[in-house]
Amino acid sequence: MQNPELLKKPGLTLADRIDRIKSKNSFSLLFPFIVLVFIVLLFGVLTKMEFYKMSVIISIFNQSLIVGTIAVGVSFIYSTGDIDFSVGNVMGLAATIGALSYQFTNNMVVLIMVTVAVGTLLMLFNCTLSLIFNVKSAMVAIIAMILYGAITTELVGVDTLKVDYILCRALESDGFRYVSFILYFVIAVVIFHYTAIGRKLRFIGGNEECAKQSGISFRKSKYIGFLIAGIGVGLAGVFQIARSGSVTSSVGSGMGMDVMLATVLGGMSIFGGAKSNAYSGFLGALTVSALNKGLLMVGISASIIQGVRGLIFLLLVFLNSERPSTLPSRQQF
Amino acid sequence: MKKNKIISTALSAAKAISIPIIIWVIFEILDRAVTGLGVINTVADVKTLLRNLITSYAFAMAINANLSGGRMDLSIGGQMYVGVIFGGTLALNLGWGGIGILLCAMFIGGLCGLLIGELFIHIRILPMVLGLGMTLVFECICFAINNQQGVTFFGKAGTEILSSVSFIIIVALLLLAVTTFLFQYSSYGYKLRAIQGSQKLASDAGINIFSNCVFCYIIAGVLAGCAGVFETAYKGGLTPVLGMGSSGVVFTNMFPMMLGIWIGSFINNTSLGILVGSLSIRILIIGLSRLGLGTSTQNLLLFSMFLVFMIINTNKSKIAYRRARKKRIALAKKTRADMAALEEMPALQN
Numbered sequence: 001m002q003n004p005e006l007l008k009k010p011g012l013t014l015a016d017r018i019d020r021i022k023s024k025n026s027f028s029l030l031f032p033f034i035v036l037v038f039i040v041l042l043f044g045v046l047t048k049m050e051f052y053k054m055s056v057i058i059s060i061f062n063q064s065l066i067v068g069t070i071a072v073g074v075s076f077i078y079s080t081g082d083i084d085f086s087v088g089n090v091m092g093l094a095a096t097i098g099a100l101s102y103q104f105t106n107n108m109v110v111l112i113m114v115t116v117a118v119g120t121l122l123m124l125f126n127c128t129l130s131l132i133f134n135v136k137s138a139m140v141a142i143i144a145m146i147l148y149g150a151i152t153t154e155l156v157g158v159d160t161l162k163v164d165y166i167l168c169r170a171l172e173s174d175g176f177r178y179v180s181f182i183l184y185f186v187i188a189v190v191i192f193h194y195t196a197i198g199r200k201l202r203f204i205g206g207n208e209e210c211a212k213q214s215g216i217s218f219r220k221s222k223y224i225g226f227l228i229a230g231i232g233v234g235l236a237g238v239f240q241i242a243r244s245g246s247v248t249s250s251v252g253s254g255m256g257m258d259v260m261l262a263t264v265l266g267g268m269s270i271f272g273g274a275k276s277n278a279y280s281g282f283l284g285a286l287t288v289s290a291l292n293k294g295l296l297m298v299g300i301s302a303s304i305i306q307g308v309r310g311l312i313f314l315l316l317v318f319l320n321s322e323r324p325s326t327l328p329s330r331q332q333f
Numbered sequence: 334m335k336k337n338k339i340i341s342t343a344l345s346a347a348k349a350i351s352i353p354i355i356i357w358v359i360f361e362i363l364d365r366a367v368t369g370l371g372v373i374n375t376v377a378d379v380k381t382l383l384r385n386l387i388t389s390y391a392f393a394m395a396i397n398a399n400l401s402g403g404r405m406d407l408s409i410g411g412q413m414y415v416g417v418i419f420g421g422t423l424a425l426n427l428g429w430g431g432i433g434i435l436l437c438a439m440f441i442g443g444l445c446g447l448l449i450g451e452l453f454i455h456i457r458i459l460p461m462v463l464g465l466g467m468t469l470v471f472e473c474i475c476f477a478i479n480n481q482q483g484v485t486f487f488g489k490a491g492t493e494i495l496s497s498v499s500f501i502i503i504v505a506l507l508l509l510a511v512t513t514f515l516f517q518y519s520s521y522g523y524k525l526r527a528i529q530g531s532q533k534l535a536s537d538a539g540i541n542i543f544s545n546c547v548f549c550y551i552i553a554g555v556l557a558g559c560a561g562v563f564e565t566a567y568k569g570g571l572t573p574v575l576g577m578g579s580s581g582v583v584f585t586n587m588f589p590m591m592l593g594i595w596i597g598s599f600i601n602n603t604s605l606g607i608l609v610g611s612l613s614i615r616i617l618i619i620g621l622s623r624l625g626l627g628t629s630t631q632n633l634l635l636f637s638m639f640l641v642f643m644i645i646n647t648n649k650s651k652i653a654y655r656r657a658r659k660k661r662i663a664l665a666k667k668t669r670a671d672m673a674a675l676e677e678m679p680a681l682q683n
Contacts, residue, residue, distance in 0.1 A: 083461075129640070129644075133644045133647065133648065134647045134648055135640075135643045135644060135647050136647075138405065139587070139591075139643055142584045142587055143636050143639055143640045143643070145584065146584060146585075146632055146636045147632075147633060147636050147637065147640070149629075149632070150629040150630070150632040150633040150636070151629075151633065153628075153629035154627075154629050154630065154633070249629075254576055254577055254578065257407075257465060257577045257580065258577075260461075260465060261465055264462050264465075269459075270459065270461065270462065271459065302575075303473055303476035303477065303481070303575060304473060304477075306469050306472060306473045306476075306575055306576070307469060307470050307472075307473025307474065308473075309469055310466045310467065310468070310469025310470040310473065311466070311470060313465070313466045313469070314452075314456075314458070314463065314466035314467070317458050317462055317466070318456045318458055321457075321458055324457055326532045326533060326536060326542065327453070327454065327457060327532060327542060327543070327546055328457060328458070328459050328460065
């Protein structure tokens with residue numbers, strides 16, 4: 001008589017099926033989009049369609065614009081395995097110097113150019129400290145964060161640097177922000193995904209030694225990555241000035257963490273590699289913004305929103321990452 | 334042989350202790366030249382130094398507990414807030430006094446560390462990412478406790494002991510003794526160093542990397558709770574923050590920790606090194622403040638020095654190589670010159 005156990009066909013358990021789905025490349029690409037769509041649908045139902053009003057959609061987009069712009073640029077840094085959470089303070093200092101230049105010249109073009117230039121130069125300085133002086137990027141980020149914050153405080157003091165209201169209205173309402181963001185976003189995505197520089201950056205993030213041995217110019221690639229990130233940070237500085245019409249000593253403080261949060265939530269590993277992408281930061285920023293807005297509209301208090309955001313963040317990251325057999329660690333300091 | 338070992342140990346210890354002394358001498362001269370006051374002028378200054386020292390030391394040790402294993406835990410600040418607010422409130426309501434507050438905060442901090450450790454070993458997402466998420470959660474919890482009021486130690490009975498110099502010294506020495514034993518002489522310490530070398534090899538050799546990791550997080554949480562109590566006692570109270578404001582405490586204590594690790598390399602004792610490093614930075618900060626500089630200017634100078642220290646520390650092997658190369662080139666030139674002179678002599682004689 002045959003053993004009934006042997007007659008059973010071998011099958012996959014639920015855990016095996018989930019692991020198979022998670023291991024597919026398309027899963028890590030699609031999962032953040034699915035999450036965003038789910039959040040939008042959920043809050044649409046919970047708020048009885050109030051969530052789909054044009055004013056709400058525009059508000060979500062506007063709130064995610066600054067963090068999203070920085071996150072798009074920072075993806076060029078994260079893709080190589082480096083970390084830089086001083087981007088908020090870089091943006092703050094760039095906005096401060098831009099506002100000061102406007103006060104001297106009364107010229108909008110000068111404001112935009114100076115802000116973008118300062119943002120780029122500061123990011124290139126961070127890159128130099130990391131590449132030429134061999135200080136680990138995370139340590140450079142910590143030191144730069146506090147240094148730039150201190151310089152901003154010294155320049156601004158207890159006052160607020162005000163920028164002409166008419167200028168800010170012009171920057172906000174004449175489509176400058178949207179056009180420049182879309183232009184930067186498209187260029188960044190094209191460079192990251194369709195050019196050799198993007199492939200090199202991801203190669204460096206995947207295996208640095210292998211990339212060097214393959215003849216990739218390590219320093220040149222990283223400098224280009226930081227340059228592109230710097231342009232994004234500078235642009236975000238212009239958006240910040242346009243949004244608030246003034247610069248205070250705490251501008252950009254803590255934004256580096258928000259950028260990291262948005263980038264990871266958008267599906268990108270902060271340790272970079274082949275699975276990196278340029279749009280995850282903006283996607284994550286939209287997700288965070290939609291989540292905040294939806295929770296507020298549903299009536300949850302601001303302090304609880306943060307806790308809910310933290311839990312959802314951890315859950316989504318857990319669902320979107322592979323579980324290694326040993327503990328993840330990396331010497332970043 | 335034994336005599337040489339004693340001499341070299343004494344030299345290393347002298348090297349280590351000279352750093353805070355040199356900083357003190359430099360700023361004593363500078364401060365007296367600029368303002369007429371020294372670094373330490375009154376008993377209150379000594380008290381302030383010690384109160385800030387214990388906070389800085391405990392935090393730096395808490396960061397180091399995980400950092401040496403390649404784990405940057407950004408939630409230590411959040412653990413401190415939960416430990417102090419929850420533990421402090423509980424101890425005050427039960428009338429347990431200063432020591433009770435300290436023990437409660439350390440216990441709650443340890444529980445927070447245990448939670449994060451367990452989460453980390455089970456979900457295995459990157460420690461920095463986990464730290465970010467848990468910071469958001471801990472800050473939210475702190476807001477929920479005690480109706481967003483945080484905790485106040487000022488004027489509360491039994492909290493005077495937290496400002497007492499002798500108590501602070503006792504706690505600092507206890508922390509030093511316990512952490513030295515744990516990290517240097519216990520089996521946990523040996524296993525930790527094995528895991529730092531190679532996780533895979535340590536695991537294959539039979540070391541339980543998961544329990545070791547959880548223990549690291551518990552120690553970090555306990556130390557964060559301890560640091561938080563003394564900081565709160567110094568400031569009078571602690572109010573909860575949002576927006577990852579608690580992670581700032583991690584960044585401001587990186588310099589004492591990195592300097593301490595460097596000092597600890599002379600004396601083969603990281604815990605003592607971090608204590609000396611924290612002392613050095615506290616003297617530096619007091620010295621800068623005596624010059625009448627604002628907080629932002631002090632931060633600018635302090636972190637510029639941190640940057641220079643990191644550049645030198647990271648490139649010390651390159652610097653040593655360049656020095657040795659210079660010496661070799663100088664020796665080669667001298668030898669060549671001597672040989673040329675020797676060759677000329679017979680020619681001259683002829």
